[in-house]
Amino acid sequence: YKKDVVYQEARMGVSYGLAWTETGGTMLPVETIGFEGNGECIMTGNLGDVMKESARIALSYLRSAADKYAYTIHDIGKTDFHIHVPEGAIPKDGPSAGITLAASLLSTLCQCPPKPGIAMTGELTLTGRILPIGGLKEKLLAAIRNGMTDVLLPADNREDWNELDKEIKESITVHFVETADEAFSVLFDPQINRHLSRKKTSKK
Amino acid sequence: YKKDVVYQEARMGVSYGLAWTETGGTMLPVETIGFEGNGECIMTGNLGDVMKESARIALSYLRSAADKYAYTIHDIGKTDFHIHVPEGAIPKDGPSAGITLAASLLSTLCQCPPKPGIAMTGELTLTGRILPIGGLKEKLLAAIRNGMTDVLLPADNREDWNELDKEIKESITVHFVETADEAFSVLFDPQINRHLSRKKTSKK
Amino acid sequence: YKKDVVYQEARMGVSYGLAWTETGGTMLPVETIGFEGNGECIMTGNLGDVMKESARIALSYLRSAADKYAYTIHDIGKTDFHIHVPEGAIPKDGPSAGITLAASLLSTLCQCPPKPGIAMTGELTLTGRILPIGGLKEKLLAAIRNGMTDVLLPADNREDWNELDKEIKESITVHFVETADEAFSVLFDPQINRHLSRKKTSKK
Amino acid sequence: YKKDVVYQEARMGVSYGLAWTETGGTMLPVETIGFEGNGECIMTGNLGDVMKESARIALSYLRSAADKYAYTIHDIGKTDFHIHVPEGAIPKDGPSAGITLAASLLSTLCQCPPKPGIAMTGELTLTGRILPIGGLKEKLLAAIRNGMTDVLLPADNREDWNELDKEIKESITVHFVETADEAFSVLFDPQINRHLSRKKTSKK
Amino acid sequence: YKKDVVYQEARMGVSYGLAWTETGGTMLPVETIGFEGNGECIMTGNLGDVMKESARIALSYLRSAADKYAYTIHDIGKTDFHIHVPEGAIPKDGPSAGITLAASLLSTLCQCPPKPGIAMTGELTLTGRILPIGGLKEKLLAAIRNGMTDVLLPADNREDWNELDKEIKESITVHFVETADEAFSVLFDPQINRHLSRKKTSKK
Amino acid sequence: YKKDVVYQEARMGVSYGLAWTETGGTMLPVETIGFEGNGECIMTGNLGDVMKESARIALSYLRSAADKYAYTIHDIGKTDFHIHVPEGAIPKDGPSAGITLAASLLSTLCQCPPKPGIAMTGELTLTGRILPIGGLKEKLLAAIRNGMTDVLLPADNREDWNELDKEIKESITVHFVETADEAFSVLFDPQINRHLSRKKTSKK
Ligand SMILES: [Ca+2]
Numbered sequence A, B, C, D, E, F: 001y002k003k004d005v006v007y008q009e010a011r012m013g014v015s016y017g018l019a020w021t022e023t024g025g026t027m028l029p030v031e032t033i034g035f036e037g038n039g040e041c042i043m044t045g046n047l048g049d050v051m052k053e054s055a056r057i058a059l060s061y062l063r064s065a066a067d068k069y070a071y072t073i074h075d076i077g078k079t080d081f082h083i084h085v086p087e088g089a090i091p092k093d094g095p096s097a098g099i100t101l102a103a104s105l106l107s108t109l110c111q112c113p114p115k116p117g118i119a120m121t122g123e124l125t126l127t128g129r130i131l132p133i134g135g136l137k138e139k140l141l142a143a144i145r146n147g148m149t150d151v152l153l154p155a156d157n158r159e160d161w162n163e164l165d166k167e168i169k170e171s172i173t174v175h176f177v178e179t180a181d182e183a184f185s186v187l188f189d190p191q192i193n194r195h196l197s198r199k200k201t202s203k204k
């Protein structure tokens, strides 16, 4: 029974998804770094086509949200991003890492690590809506087993949550989110918000 | 029985198609955003080759219609478009989303959301003709179930409409269209029209 | 029994080919539009490799014929062409649409619609020769059924024509052509000819 | 029994190869045109990988022979060539069209048609050597049937020629060639030779 | 029983991994060279997709670590790297060469050979974490057989090490590493460290 | 029994490898030419993936050896190379042509033909090491049969050589090489050496 990949400290560009496999749930960490380039997106970690599409959706959503958040990378079109999901020997696929991919990218764009201890799952649409996912129970057990204190779930999975055993529901704090922006407000310091970030700067 | 993806408000760049699957009809929302680039078209949502071709046809048609509509994006050749059809786990294909893809793109090009409550289906040709589609009854039931008030159908499906049960025909308002421009006149505020848009500007 | 796609008016960039399928002959309309780009050729309509090659041959032939015809698009290398054959759900292949593809492209290049009511079929070589095709009888029945008044056929199919029933031969006017230029002289106004076009201009 | 594709006049950029198929030999005309571009080579005619490689070898050989021949196209790196082998419905492959492809390209490069009535076959190496081919008898019968008066054969096929029936050998004039340059001296007017071409110019 | 590929001297850009095959362990040397280019990464040696991804992860990690190490190649985006794993007839795959690939690249970037006699194995993540690997015993036997004096292992393989026979553990010095930077501090002269490198320069 | 491809004179850019097939050994000539371009490498001759990788390794090795040899092509990044292995109908693969590919490329880079009568075989690594090959006896018989007087073999094949029949060993002169540079010193005039080449120039 191999340990899941979870870093002990909050790490820039690293967010924690949850995956559902035949052998149960597992943590699905996502790492992103950015460097000078021409807008390409390198994706590694043995990702299937649907998961690669999820990464493109996350990147495009964040390009369209440039007026909301205080990016330190100003010209996304002249940056290459590398998104990696560790454990390269294991194939991964499906759309439910959408919000995790977006959180990892946003952390890199704002150079601000997500708050520690929060796992998440949810499909992301191009206009920022979070769609429901499957395998909820197994995913939550993995999050609890790995010491996560909070989990972000799609609002449309609320009914599935309600049907879970009390024991699970009391072991982790749930945050239901309808949009990527709601998820980001739980995950990040409010200073990533462009409006707040400017106020802070003007006070100096 | 999973809910269809329909946003509650009119949303920029989002139009509502109708698809016909083995398990019945379903809403097929299409999302488009644009950003600085070099004329590429990113397509996600597990789309098959024919549906990807439909997106290219929609984009080319709108490039050729630049003198009719008041685009806020002036250099299409220096813009990248990302077209996404949510629910990435579900493969989608076929030509009948042509008019939906064009409406989503036009909404983004003019920065004007389509009127709410209107679903549509129809194959688009490169010169703007709307060709007939199949699965009419199932598609209409999905539109009605999701609270759509109006539906755009190809004029060449009029006979199929006439043969439907009265109950369906009374539940939704139908607009038969022969061309993309006829469809756009139902879907959008007349101010997207270049001529009207200019008049309005000159009055000021 | 679905209707064939034939537009009622003469349309810029639209020519009418004839295809031969297992269920009989059918009209094969070809649509072309051009826009600023870098010499790429987008081809849609579920086309097989041989038919895509036919489109490339047609485009190259017209590049090499730039001194014969009065193109309104002067720098073909800085133009993208999109060639579409409607009814994207139906796969299409084979070389016999060569002359139809060339006529559609030439119409766009000269901004002059082909004369209405003329269908055509024939493989095109890179130096402008028209090679014979198969399925003649079925193709002619489709042209007649759709109200075509004239048909262009490869000169090397003359023997096949002679063996047809009198009823077919009297229902449509045939033009045997050996070269693309002969075909264009039947299909287009003589003013697309560079020589005539200049004379006309100099009279003013 | 379909006719082979042979043009009645000498045509710029057209040379005549010979192919060997299951149903006997056939003429294999090769057409080349060139136009402004960036050194790409478009190949059509349902060509297999080996035959496409032969075309690349022919083009590279002629780039390296630019000091021997009087090309009218001076910057090959800024020219696109389109090489087509007619009858797109028929797959073609194998290396034995090498010398035919090179002759077609050289004709286009020098804007000088090959002499009429000459068919040829032979694999070309990158340094201009002609290697032997198979199917000699069937190829020669096709050349004779189509009125060819001369045939170029690889010197290493001399033994195969000697073993043919007298009737075949008396029906066509054979030229054995070891190199591409020997082949070109049979096929073209000596004025394509850079040295001769200059002399001629200086006389004026 | 074929000899493993091990060079007798320390060689610039060459690091020694360990692979685990059906026939036992083997040395897996990695060679890297860099030259002027545009940021491409050529990978040869019959590498599978997962191993190619490992190389991309190594390169991206080192791009993000440019402030830690004294690279002599200053513009990585204008350099092409060629990474080769010898014995091209043998297919290789898997993520466990991650740290070896990074060491080979870092050696080239700093123009400083790794210390001789050190083998290594471990998956690398994009943020520099070393993940555990399999086949430990076979890999160690190969290192010992080839005269390696030291081995770098992932800290998460410590338990597997402890369970090995005393004979193996006494034949080679082990260094457990949690991060790429810990591995590099064992493998390289401290002068590759940007901070130390600068001090040294300022002393002159 | 078809003749092998061996040119009678020493030819620029042509080196002679040895291959081992099911039907025995054969000469494997390699031809290279270079022309203005952008650093691309065209490879023809029905080469498999491993052999194509060998060509890339040879080219990269020679890029990294630019300070050792007197190249007449100074900007390799602005040159295209075309490497061809004749007899395009025959598939070829494997790593053992590495040194032959490098010799052919070096001949082109220095515009100096290899000495005649020398065949060679050996896998090349990216840092210039020659690795051992298989099929030694069959390869040597092919070299002898084609009149080769000398053969270059990997030093690690010395034991295989010693076990051969006396008759073979007396028919050809063997040169064991550990590195590409050792091979080049046998194959080429010492004036390709940058150091010697400069001395010679300065004497004038
Ligand atoms: Ca796991």
Ligand SMILES: [Ca+2]
Pocket (backbone or CB within 6 Å): A094, A095, A096, A133, A134
């Ligand atoms: Ca899922």
Ligand SMILES: [Ca+2]
Pocket (backbone or CB within 6 Å): B003, B004, B005, B026, B027, B087
């Ligand atoms: Ca649905």
Ligand SMILES: [Ca+2]
Pocket (backbone or CB within 6 Å): B020, B094, B095, B096, B133, B134
């Ligand atoms: Ca449909």
Ligand SMILES: [Ca+2]
Pocket (backbone or CB within 6 Å): C003, C004, C005, C026, C027, C087
């Ligand atoms: Ca039809």
Ligand SMILES: [Ca+2]
Pocket (backbone or CB within 6 Å): C094, C095, C096, C133, C134
């Ligand atoms: Ca046909």
Ligand SMILES: [Ca+2]
Pocket (backbone or CB within 6 Å): D003, D004, D005, D026, D027, D087
């Ligand atoms: Ca034929």
Ligand SMILES: [Ca+2]
Pocket (backbone or CB within 6 Å): D094, D095, D096, D133, D134
């Ligand atoms: Ca052949």
Ligand SMILES: [Ca+2]
Pocket (backbone or CB within 6 Å): E003, E004, E005, E026, E027, E087
């Ligand atoms: Ca080995």
Ligand SMILES: [Ca+2]
Pocket (backbone or CB within 6 Å): E094, E095, E096, E133, E134
């Ligand atoms: Ca492993």
Ligand SMILES: [Ca+2]
Pocket (backbone or CB within 6 Å): F003, F004, F005, F026, F027, F087
């Ligand atoms: Ca041979």
Ligand SMILES: [Ca+2]
Pocket (backbone or CB within 6 Å): F094, F095, F096, F133, F134
């Ligand atoms: Ca071998």
